[in-house]
Amino acid sequence: MAEVSPRTDTSTDDTDENHTLEPGQVALVVSDSSDRSRDKNGDQKTMRRLAQNREAARKSRLRKKAYVQQLENSRLKLTQLEQELQRARQQGIFISSSADQSHSTSGNGAIAFDMEYSRWLEEHNRQVNELRAAVNAHASDNDLHSVVEKIMSHYEEIYKQKGNAAKADVFHVLSGMWKTPAERCFLWLGGFRPSEVLKLLSTQLEPLTEQQLSGICNLQHSSQQAEDALSQGMEALQQSLAETLAGSIGTSGSTGNVANYMGQMAMAMGKLGTLENFLRQADNLRQQTLQQMQRILTTRQSARALLVISDYSSRLRALSSLWLARPKE
Missing domain, CATH: 1.10.287 (Helix Hairpins)
Structure with missing residues (x-):
């Protein structure tokens, strides 16, 4: 009778041992698959957030560019309007707001006053710049006094012009329609x-x-x-x-x-x-x-x-321009 070879038994045992998994190995495989899935989902969320951030940044840059363009367009329009008004004054198209024209129509009186105020403001800004330069240069008190008196006299001029304009259209002067919207918010009886x-x-x-x-x-x-x-x-x-x-x-x-x-x-x-x-x-x-x-x-x-007074008024006028030029969303 032939004997069973021990070698054959050993081979069979090895085979069974190679194909038999430990109890925790199946769970380990499933856990690795789950971790890879979570990592993949996390990467996708991160990519989506990055894409959203890039899109938001792109839109923000576009809005900023549009806003800057609107400001530039407003500045160009304002410059063009000032040039047209200057030409109109030089050609004598508008009626002067002197006292002898107090009986002109209210429409012409309002237009005349707006033009005279524009001229007054232009000269006022020039005088303020002259005063600022003198202060920064540490000018003498005598030189400063001369410029200060010039500005004070210039204020008296606008009050006379307002009085003449009120005879033609007091509502126009009191309502401050000759000023910017921001200035009108702080208006009291036609002024500060x-x-x-x-x-x-x-x-x-x-x-x-x-x-x-x-x-x-x-x-x-x-x-x-x-x-x-x-x-x-x-x-x-x-x-x-x-x-x-x-x-x-x-x-x-x-x-x-x-x-x-x-x-x-x-x-x-x-x-x-x-x-x-x-x-x-x-x-x-x-x-x-x-x-x-x-x-x-x-x-x-x-x-x-x-x-200080001039700078405050200038900021109010600038605020009106910025508000009107803001992006309309």
């Missing part, structure tokens, strides 16, 4: 609030002596009182006008009795005549505030004060 200007200067002109601080504080207080009185007067006028106009409305129609209607409208027109007086008083208050401020401050401080 003297108390607000003094408040601004008190923080920009340090250090001030105790006597100067007291003078500025008292001037601010008196200016505020005068402003309140004029504001209350305007409110009373508006209330009176509203009552007058409401009284002309009859129950039988929109205007009621013709004679009564005409009488009420005549009363309203008479009350509107006081608007010029309010504007004149407000401009007088502005002018007197600047003059008294100059008396309180030294020549060099007055120069700095005028620069």
Whole structure:
């Protein structure tokens, strides 16, 4: 009888041993596959985020480029408009806003004043640049005083022009339609609030002596009182006008009795005549505030004060341009 070879048994055992997996090996294979899947999903999310970031950056660059282009277009349009206005003034197309033309139509009066204000502002900016150069060059007090007086006289000129323009169209001057939108937000009776200007200067002109601080504080207080009185007067006028106009409305129609209607409208027109007086008083208050401020401050401080006032107004005008040129999304 033939014997079973031990070699054959050993071979069979080796084969079984080679194909038999340990209990944890199957789980290890599945775990490796899951990790690779998560890594792949994570890579895809990262790629998507990077793509989204690149797209957002691209859109941001395009918006910035469009915004810069709009600003440049606005600047070119403004330059072109200023050139056209300058040519128009040189050709004498617009009516001068001198006192002898107070009976011109309101439309022509408004246009004339807008043109004169544009000319005034151009000259004002030139004088301010001259003052700034003198301050930076540490000019003598005498030289500074000369430029300061020139600017103060120039302010008086615009108040005269406003008074003449108000005779033709007081609503145009009071509403500030000759100024930029941002400036109109801070408008008070056709101009700036003297108390607000003094408040601004008190923080920009340090250090001030105790006597100067007291003078500025008292001037601010008196200016505020005068402003309140004029504001209350305007409110009373508006209330009176509203009552007058409401009284002309009859129950039988929109205007009621013709004679009564005409009488009420005549009363309203008479009350509107006081608007010029309010504007004149407000401009007088502005002018007197600047003059008294100059008396309180030294020549060099007055120069700095005028620069602060001018820079603040320039920023308001620039803010209007930036706002109008902003991207519309």
